[in-house]
Amino acid sequence: MADLIKQASVQLRELIMDALGSLVARQELPAELIPDFNIEIPADKSHGDFAANTAMVCAKAFRMPPRKIAELICENVQLGGTVFERAEVAGPGFMNFFLGRKWFADVVENVLEEKENYGKTQTGAGKRILVEFVSANPTGPMHIGNARGGAIGDCLASVLQWAGYHAEREFYVNDAGNQIDKFGRSLSLRYMQLCSERGQQLIYDCGGDTEKLAKDIYELSGEGMEFAMPEDVYLGTDIIEHAANYYKQHLFELQNVSEEERKAALVEYALPINIEGLERDLRKYRIVYDNWFRESTLHASGETMRIVDKLRETGHTYELEGATWFKATDFGVDKDFVLVRANGVPTYVVPDIAYHYDKLVTRGFDKAINVLGADHHGYVPRLKSALTALGVDAGKLDVVLMQMVRLVRQGEVVKLSKRSGKAITLVTLLDEIPIDAARFYFNLREANSQFEFDLDLAVEKSSQNPVYYVQYAHARICSLLANLASEGISVPDSADFTLLSTPHEIELIRHLASLPKEVDLAAKYYDPAKMTKYAIDLATLFHRFYDSCPVKNAPDEELKKARILLSIAVRQTLRNVLSMLNIDAPEKM
Numbered sequence: 001m002a003d004l005i006k007q008a009s010v011q012l013r014e015l016i017m018d019a020l021g022s023l024v025a026r027q028e029l030p031a032e033l034i035p036d037f038n039i040e041i042p043a044d045k046s047h048g049d050f051a052a053n054t055a056m057v058c059a060k061a062f063r064m065p066p067r068k069i070a071e072l073i074c075e076n077v078q079l080g081g082t083v084f085e086r087a088e089v090a091g092p093g094f095m096n097f098f099l100g101r102k103w104f105a106d107v108v109e110n111v112l113e114e115k116e117n118y119g120k121t122q123t124g125a126g127k128r129i130l131v132e133f134v135s136a137n138p139t140g141p142m143h144i145g146n147a148r149g150g151a152i153g154d155c156l157a158s159v160l161q162w163a164g165y166h167a168e169r170e171f172y173v174n175d176a177g178n179q180i181d182k183f184g185r186s187l188s189l190r191y192m193q194l195c196s197e198r199g200q201q202l203i204y205d206c207g208g209d210t211e212k213l214a215k216d217i218y219e220l221s222g223e224g225m226e227f228a229m230p231e232d233v234y235l236g237t238d239i240i241e242h243a244a245n246y247y248k249q250h251l252f253e254l255q256n257v258s259e260e261e262r263k264a265a266l267v268e269y270a271l272p273i274n275i276e277g278l279e280r281d282l283r284k285y286r287i288v289y290d291n292w293f294r295e296s297t298l299h300a301s302g303e304t305m306r307i308v309d310k311l312r313e314t315g316h317t318y319e320l321e322g323a324t325w326f327k328a329t330d331f332g333v334d335k336d337f338v339l340v341r342a343n344g345v346p347t348y349v350v351p352d353i354a355y356h357y358d359k360l361v362t363r364g365f366d367k368a369i370n371v372l373g374a375d376h377h378g379y380v381p382r383l384k385s386a387l388t389a390l391g392v393d394a395g396k397l398d399v400v401l402m403q404m405v406r407l408v409r410q411g412e413v414v415k416l417s418k419r420s421g422k423a424i425t426l427v428t429l430l431d432e433i434p435i436d437a438a439r440f441y442f443n444l445r446e447a448n449s450q451f452e453f454d455l456d457l458a459v460e461k462s463s464q465n466p467v468y469y470v471q472y473a474h475a476r477i478c479s480l481l482a483n484l485a486s487e488g489i490s491v492p493d494s495a496d497f498t499l500l501s502t503p504h505e506i507e508l509i510r511h512l513a514s515l516p517k518e519v520d521l522a523a524k525y526y527d528p529a530k531m532t533k534y535a536i537d538l539a540t541l542f543h544r545f546y547d548s549c550p551v552k553n554a555p556d557e558e559l560k561k562a563r564i565l566l567s568i569a570v571r572q573t574l575r576n577v578l579s580m581l582n583i584d585a586p587e588k589m
Contacts, residue, residue, distance in 0.1 A: 048096030066093025
């Protein structure tokens with residue numbers, strides 16, 4: 001898969017080195033070690049397609065003014081038979097190089113040849129990467145933070161695959177620990193409320209309508225109920241619905257059993273329903289995981305406590321007041337932390353350490369990437385310090401910290417509450433806005449940036465809506481081709497792309513050429529937002545081209561053929577980027 005920008009850059013470096021070699025051989029330059037120099041793409045295209053700072057970095061070694069060195073190189077560089085047509089010296093000694101028409105023609109040919117594979121690279125060389133994202137507690141529905149994390153994690157995995165990595169998606173199911181105990185207590189209290197005299201009256205009044213029953217009980221806030229709900233439990237209506245549905249099937253079966261037995265039975269009933277709901281909701285969001293890894297398997301296999309034993313054996317723990325502590329300060333963390341409480345119960349961090357040990361050692365992934373909320377900032381060094389103590393290269397774990405998103409409607413922030421029964425969830429969001437808009441919008445900014453999601457704009461059919469703007473560019477090309485076909489104008493098999501020479505055509509082709517590089521950069525920096533930006537820029541450049549360069553009414557037949565095929569190359573590239581983001585590319589809008 002060709003990356004013509006990278007190939008041109010490599011060729012230019014060789015040309016400069018050859019010119020330097022020739023100059024040294026003729027003793028016009030001294031035989032000194034050539035310092036490393038940069039070849040980059042200038043932001044201002046009047047400065048050329050590529051620029052090199054060779055003369056600037058060589059000035060000291062050659063004991064010569066940079067501009068003089070640049071002039072010598074440009075006079076001696078052999079551009080014949082290369083993709084470059086000319087070189088010039090700028091300022092104090094920068095060298096600018098300009099690509100020839102043939103290179104731009106090759107870009108269009110390359111897109112048309114590679115079709116749906118255009119933009120893919122082999123940079124990752126098949127290395128195995130595990131991307132873990134969302135991993136919402138299965139104790140309730142997913143909230144808006146999970147919606148952003150889902151879009152970022154899923155698109156990041158796609159970007160990595162396009163860059164030649166073997167990327168897998170994983171959901172870590174927290175089906176053990178404190179949150180499950182809290183889930184059980186919440187269900188138990190709601191069930192006992194339903195078994196009470198007041199609960200029985202409410203059940204009768206609702207006539208079997210579980211949703212109405214849940215709403216009525218929630219709005220009572222414990223008033224008049226025999227079993228009050230403390231603050232440290234889950235208060236959402238979903239908990240009441242689970243308890244009510246269990247009651248419907250089993251009536252008073254659990255009323256007189258022990259608290260532990262009641263909690264266990266209710267969790268065994270409700271948790272699989274929640275996990276199935278998570279899978280269903282994520283599938284609706286177009287996210288399909290390769291693995292669903294359950295925390296409970298680590299406890300059942302004994303891996304959780306084996307990790308503690310490994311840390312003890314390596315001398316990285318100590319006992320204090322009956323608890324087992326990890327010497328995190330030995331690894332640069334600000335303070336030590338507890339692994340096992342005095343009652344023998346491991347803290348939440350232990351299964352997390354065991355889980356990441358499993359990723360990087362047991363399953364042997366080359367890299368593990370976690371997409372987490374920004375509130376995990378202090379958690380990451382703890383995890384890495386423990387992995388280092390276990391002999392694992394902590395550099396194999398990378399974390400993408402994601403800022404929370406604010407929903408805005410009519411200029412006002414939409415208030416959210418995790419604890420209320422009326423929070424906006426992933427499902428209610430997708431009921432309100434298109435899935436394409438959600439996936440595109442949540443990837444508009446870098447993960448670590450604050451982000452406002454404008455609910456009104458997301459459904460607006462205008463150029464102000466970025467996803468609509470990009471999809472419209474694709475549909476516009478499809479419409480162009482349909483109109484040409486209706487007039488008996490067929491798509492040509494080939495064309496002379498060197499005829500494409502206007503500034504709008506050149507800029508459009510240059511942007512097409514940059515996709516492989518942008519894919520690699522998005523993979524390198526774990527930033528799928530580079531792909532939405534690329535798509536928006538490509539749509540903008542196409543609209544400018546289409547409005548200023550007639551296609552059907554081109555000045556001559558050969559130019560018309562070239563412009564038709566250029567439009568098809570743009571359509572293919574838009575399609576590829578949208579497919580990477582798992583967003584539709586409509587043919588009509």
